[in-house]
Amino acid sequence: MGDQGKKWITCTLFLAMTMSLINGDINSIQLNDDVLGLIVFKSDLSDPSSHLDSWNEDDDSPCSWSYVKCNPKTSRVTELSLDGLSLTGKIGRGIQKLQHLKVLSLSKNNLTGNIIALSNNINLQKLDLSHNSLSGQIPSSLGSVSSLRYLDLTGNSFSGTLSDDFFTNCSSLRYLSLSHNHLEGQIPSTLFRCSVLNSLNLSSNRFSGNPSFVSGIWKLQRLRLLDLSFNSLSGSIPLGIFSLHNLKVLHFQRNQFSGSLPSDIGLCPHLNRVDLSFNRFSGELPRTLRRLTSLSHLDLSNNLLSGDFPAWIGDMTGLVHLDFSSNDLTGKLPSSVGNLRSLKDLNLSKNKLSGEIPESLESCEELTNVQLKSNGLVGSIPDSLFDLGLQEMDFSGNGLTGSIPRGSSRLFESLTMLDLSRNSLSGNIPGEVGLFNHLRYLNLSWNHFNTRVPPEIEFLQNLTVLDLRNSKLIGSVPADICDSQSLQILQLDGNSLTGSIPEGIGNCSSLKLLSLSHNNLTGPIPKSLSNLQELKILKLEANKLSGEIPKELHELQNLLLVNISFNRLVGRLPSGGVFESLDQSAIRGNLGICSPLLKGPCIMNVSKPIVIIPNTYGNGNNNEGIAGSQARSGSRHSHRGMFLSVSVIVAITAAILIFSGVIVITLLNASVRRRLTFVDNALESIFSGSSRSGRSLVTGKLVLLNSRSSRSSSSSQEFARNPESVLNKASRIGEGVFGTVYKAPLGEQGRNLAVKKLVPSPILQNLEDFDREVRILAKAKHLNLVTIKGYYWTPEMQLLVSEYIPNGNLQSKLHEREPSTPPLSWDVRYRIILGTAKGLAYLHHTCRPTTVHFNLKPTNILLDEKYNPKISDFGLSRLLTTQDGNTMNSNRFQNALGYVAPELECQNLRVNEKCDVYGFGVLILELVTGRRPVEYGEDSFVILSDHVRVMLEQGNVLECIDPVMEEEYSEDEVLPVLKLALVCTSQIPSNRPTMAEIVQILQVINSPVPHRVLDSF
Incomplete structure (x- = not known):
């Protein structure tokens, strides 16, 4: 039904309602208010499966309609449940007529728009709008519905803040879930007034600050579930939160909480699940944890917890899942861990544990997953562990010795992943390895086996990854x-x-x-x-x-x-x-x-060429073969000499032609080099604005361009005297293919600058050429380029000085983000994409001489305080690599796996700006998806550009978008940007747009103009 039709029906129904009132037919209105309200409500919906066909405006009562329940005494609608009917549209004002409605459940549809129409339903007891696409602010009036017991708005796009008086009338509220929305700001302090609340879920939003309601949370004595995970909450957890004796589930993971874990955490005797992972909690584990004998799930991973691993862990006999990974726990793994008879998952990876793996683990007969990687464990692997029904076992990155246990029939049927890499294991790889029927991942690399690859591996029918590198195999x-x-x-x-x-x-x-x-x-x-x-x-x-x-x-x-x-x-x-x-x-x-x-x-x-010997066929003996002729050739050689073969003559002729060509090309190259030298000198004269003869070049001098402090600064003078000493004291902030980067106070008034110690190169043996190239790079001035400030040169050491960007690089913010640091939003990612494009466009089209970056990747995209991108390392290929005309012979760029344009690996092909365009396309994909250009998994090997292209062809490209952004992005922006990235990564350089065109495309994508610009490519 079209919008005009819906409006006509709505107007007609309300007109009929008005006429009935005028006629005074009050009883009729009481009987038909619900009919009219539901028909108006239906007119704002699209029902593709015709679930609401029984709703007929001619009926006197809706009580016989599908999904409608009425009070049998009053015949008024009290319950409307339309869950999972694939309805679209909005919640219209017709719902306001259902004044006796107590239950409204519209979950798992695709409803859009706001929920203002629900503001006046004062008798609601249950409201479930979860898993739709509703948006806007949550009306404050919902908090004034004193009868409301159940409120679930999970999985929508509600935004804005909750006013502090939102929960002033929540005395009946028992269940509240606002998770997976875009709510922000502080959690209202009035929340503690919901005294009968037993389930509170505010996870996966953008709430920030220290939760102000926790000071009165002790009043929520009926609370059983508290989930504040995946927000930006900070500060410490105050004492008192664990006085909630009925609390069973506590989820605070993925926030920015800090400080010590509260010592009263053991006062909640009924706690069943605690997840405080990915925060900044520090200090030792509180001993009161041992009281939580009912706890089955304990996850404290990815914090800053320290101290010895507690021996009292064995008192927590109800544990099924234990994860202390990625902390700083020390000491030995105690034998008391064997008391955890219900334990299934044990993850203690990435700590500083020492000692041996306790034999008592064999008592944990339910154990299926053991992760102990990256510790300092020593000794042998207990044979008894291989008698359990383990599915995954990772002991990599320790100091384990001895041989691999042979295993048991129980393990043969269960094990799917085994990683014993980076240890000191020796002996034979047991032939029983071929009996692991379900093994998919086997990594025994970096050990000292000194044995053969067991042929039984051929029996592993499900094996997808086999890694036996550097294991002294014979x-x-x-x-x-x-x-x-x-x-x-x-x-x-x-x-x-x-x-x-x-x-x-x-x-x-x-x-x-x-x-x-x-x-x-x-x-x-x-x-x-x-x-x-x-x-x-x-x-x-x-x-x-x-x-x-x-x-x-x-x-x-x-x-x-x-x-x-x-x-x-x-x-x-x-x-x-x-x-x-x-x-x-x-x-x-x-x-x-x-x-x-x-x-x-x-x-x-x-095969060897046939040699034609004179007179072989001229002596009248036509029956004599070639073999016979060659047999007599030795005796005839002293009398007649031997003619050269046709092949040899052709080869010699070709060699002469090639040699002549090389001479001609050499002369032409010499002429071209002289012309290029003249052009470079002319460009330098134009850029510098002064004669070279007026500038004194001194070896071992720190040259700060356009700065008066280079002559008088004490730090600069100390640097000139002993640069190595200054670098040793300076902060090392990065390392790349062109050198190591330090932060040093060399600028005016001791301002920090970035100093790149360049890798040794035979190209840097001429101070004059180096000075000229650096001054050309320093002339590149753009908002999205790192400014070159100067240099230091001796035959043994070459340093390049540039501005210091304090916020780090894109690699650290995208792939190496601290758990407590919020992920990059779509707006920031788009700003980085557009800014990088503008910087490259300047290098390609405005900068003189034109500069191709050659080494674009996330570590070379620096970010300022406002996350504006600044491209670094541009032009360094001119300083550090050999170039012949338009070709480049260097293998340095192979380090940027996934970013190398196909033609950069070609032999003697032209290298131009389209190589940067390819790398920029990969950069876009990496930013939008949050994935690396090439990823290795246990069962997979993914090239990002190929993966996104396939997903686009299948119509599932939205599944590629970085999930940490949730739904804060606009599909109208993300989809064209992804398509642009795939155009940029075309295997054919001529199919890629220029950077100037890319900037125009990105600006169009971010404007309200229809996105048709990509159709031309």
Whole structure:
């Protein structure tokens, strides 16, 4: 029904109601108010499944209608329950006519708009509007409904603050849930007046500050559930909150609470679940915790708790889930942990525990998940642990020794994940490993086994990840290692494996990563690798592989990265696919790979040319074969001499032509270099505004451009005398592919500057060239670029001085965020995207000379106090890498995994601004999704751009958006931005827009104009 039709019905019904009143038919109105109200209410809804067809405006009473209940005495509507009927539309004013309504339940629909129409329903006892798309502020009048017992507004988009008088009339309220909305500000202090409240859930909002109502929370003696998780609440938890003797569930996780845990936490004898994780609680665990014998779930992970692991933990016999991970707990794991007979999940990872794993853990017969990684545990793994029905076991990153226990039939049927990496285990890998029927993830890397890869691994039919790196393995790669058909990641690098790569490796049809590097493998690369159509990464470097690379490998369309360096390979690279974009670092160190990037011989495995000897066929003996002619050639050589073969003549001719071409090109390059030098000098003269002869260049001098303090500042003078000493005292704030960054007080009045100690490079041996390049970079002035302030140069040390940005980089805010730090909002992320685009557009289109960044990634996007982005490290490739015309030969950029444009890996292809556009597209995807460009999981290997592109094609792209943003973003902005990112990451450079066009697109996306700008790409 259209909007006009709905308005007509509404007006007609209210007109009929008015006419009835005029006629004085009061009884009729009493009988029909509910009919009219419900019909008006229905007119504001869309009912795609026709659930409300029984609602007929001609009926005298609605009591027979579906989903409607009436009081049998008065025939007035008392209950309306329309849960999960896929209704859309809004809650209209028709609901106001239902003055006897006590229960209104509209949950799990898609209703929109506000709920102002509910302000006058004074008899409501239960209101459930959960899991819709309602928005606006929650009317204060709802708090004045003194009869209200149950209020659930969970999972909507309500925003704004709650007034402090919201709960003035909540004396009947028993259940309150406002979770998963966008409410902000303080929690009203009047909340403690809800004296009969037994369930309070305000989680997943934006409430901030120290909850002011907690001072009177002791009045909520009936409270059983208190959930304030996923907000921005801060301060300490005051004494008194745990005097609530009926409290069973306490969830405060993902806030900014600090201080010590309250000592009275043990005064709640009925507590069943406590989650205080991801806060800033410090100090030791209060001993009163041991009183909570009914507690089944205790999560204190990701805090700052310290002190010895408590021996009294065994008194908490009801524990099922115990998580103390990511704290600073010390001491030994006590044997009393064996008293926790109901324990299923034990996570003590990332602490500072020492000593041995107690044998008493075998008493925890219900245990399914044990996480003890990244501690200082020593000794052997108790055999008894392998007799339990564990599903996941992670002991990685400790100092465990001895051998791996063989396991039991119970463990064979249950274990799905085993990680014993980064220990000092030795001995054999037991053959029983092949009996783990459900094992999906096996990581034994970085140990000292000194044994063979057990062939029984082929029996692991569900294995998806096998990591045996750097474990001193010997022998050969098992021929049937891929019989499981499910293996996705296989890493055997860094061992002493010998023999050839088995042809059976081609049976790994699901394989996405294959790494056999740094072994002693010999023989050819098997052609069967071409069967691995899912393969994305292939690493075979540092072996003794020989022969030619199978040309069939070009059929691997999903292959993104290949490294075959330092082998004995010869011949041409396969044509097509990733092999057209391999750079020098991926193929160097071989005997005879044919590539313009490599010096040395190009060896082809072809048959020897036929040598035509004179008179072989001229002596009249036509029956004599070539073999006979060659047998007599030795005796004839002294008399006749030997003609060169056709192949040799062609080769010599080609060599002469190539040599001539090299000479011509060398002369042309010399001419071009002279012209470029002239242009650079001219540009420098224009930029500096003064003659070079007027500037004195002194080795070992700190040069601060456009600053008068460089001559007189005491810190600058000390720096000039002993720069290493100053850097040692300075704060180290970062490290990248171009060098290490320090914060040092070198500016005017001791103001902090950032000092990058550049990596050694043969390009920096000329002070004049370095000075010229730095001054050119310093002329780049833009709001979204880090300003270059100066430099320091000696043949042994080169430093680049720039402004100091105190708020860190995007990497730390996006991926390394402290649990107590709120995530980046969509507005901030969009500001970072647009600002970065403007900075790159300046470098590409306004800056002279034009500058291509080459190394764009989150660590090079710095953020000021207002989260405005500033691009750093621009132009450093001009200082530190070798460039020939428009090509660049450097493998430094391989560190930015996922950000390297395909053409940057190509051999002798032009490098231009479109490489930055590709990296910018990846940056957008990383910001919008919150995920890294390349992610390795237990069962997966995800390339972010591929993942988002597939999700977009399937119509599920909204599932890619960073969940920590919840629903605070606008789909009208996020979707076009994601599409722009996919255009920027096109494999074909010409399909990517320029940065100037990107800035225009982003500005259009953020405006009310329809988003059609992407249609042109």
